Amino acid sequence: MSILCKLLLIEDDLPLASLICQYLRANQCDVVHVSSGEEVNLLFNLNEFDIVICDVMLPDISGFELFKTLNKEIHCPVIFFTALDDDKDQIYGLDLGAVDYIVKPVDPAILLARIKVHMRLRNQESSSTLRLNKLVLDSQQKKIYYQGAALPITVQEFDVLYLLAQHHLEIVPREVLFKSIIGRDYDGLDRAVDLIISRLRKKLEELSIDYLVIRSIRGKGYLLSCGE
Structure with missing residues (x-):
């Protein structure tokens, strides 16, 4: 069975992360889960991932600040996944360079559909860039x-x-x-x-x-x- 993507999920809500991981893995996603910025820094190779889903309210660092660091090291789409639904937060996250901003709660099927969209766009881009x-x-x-x-x-x-x-x-x-x-x-x-x-x-x-x-x-x- 082919893999849709290799995905990094950065989420400190463990029950939610478990639910998302289970659903995405059942739908051909190879998921690595970490729950803090510190755990991200321990990963050996961030460039192995096709897409990153990042919570904003992490226990040790803002997801926005973490993204600024990640953006220097990885070259894949990053999606913010957070309960912060204020328009200013959404605009700020997208202005930082994230490809999407998804407000919790969300049906895992919707999350998967959004992931598929960004993977299609990335594959189209990679053929000519x-x-x-x-x-x-x-x-x-x-x-x-x-x-x-x-x-x-x-x-x-x-x-x-x-x-x-x-x-x-x-x-x-x-x-x-x-x-x-x-x-x-x-x-x-x-x-x-x-x-x-x-x-x-x-x-x-x-x-x-x-x-x-x-x-x-x-x-x-x-x-x-x-x-x-």
């Missing part, structure tokens, strides 16, 4: 987004970064880059690709995207590394 931490490369639009805002780059700059990103931590020979981006064989002298990469580096530096580094490997080509 590539993520590098907070950077999103959209191959259909030939655009790069950083924290939701489109960056001022050319099509050639996009193509270079996208090709390097597809081979993250691998050396991409200059000849391969030249043929793919410029459209002809590299003659050993033309610096067109080097100039494109120079402009791209400058733009990333100006935007303080310092975790993304395009390295020159002498005599071989270029390598993209992506830190935290």
Whole structure:
């Protein structure tokens, strides 16, 4: 039986969490449950999850504050799941970057339906996008987004970064880059690709995207590394 998603549930109401876990697991969700921010910090790899459901009123930290930390480490949809039904709280949670805000109590079937919607959207996005931490490369639009805002780059700059990103931590020979981006064989002298990469580096530096580094490997080509 196929798994719909791997889900992290952060909920301190243990009877409610047990009910939700039981229902979601019966409907092809692989669920990991924790009940505090401290337990989240003990998880080895947050990026293994497809979606996160987070209570707001946790015993040791606000779910909003926890989200600010999680948002630096994970790249999956986060849903706030809380009894706080004030409009201001809902607006604040969504403005932080959560994809949904569900007010308790809610039928587990409704919760599952909302999860399915966000998984469909995520799967549609992943077919045409590539993520590098907070950077999103959209191959259909030939655009790069950083924290939701489109960056001022050319099509050639996009193509270079996208090709390097597809081979993250691998050396991409200059000849391969030249043929793919410029459209002809590299003659050993033309610096067109080097100039494109120079402009791209400058733009990333100006935007303080310092975790993304395009390295020159002498005599071989270029390598993209992506830190935290």
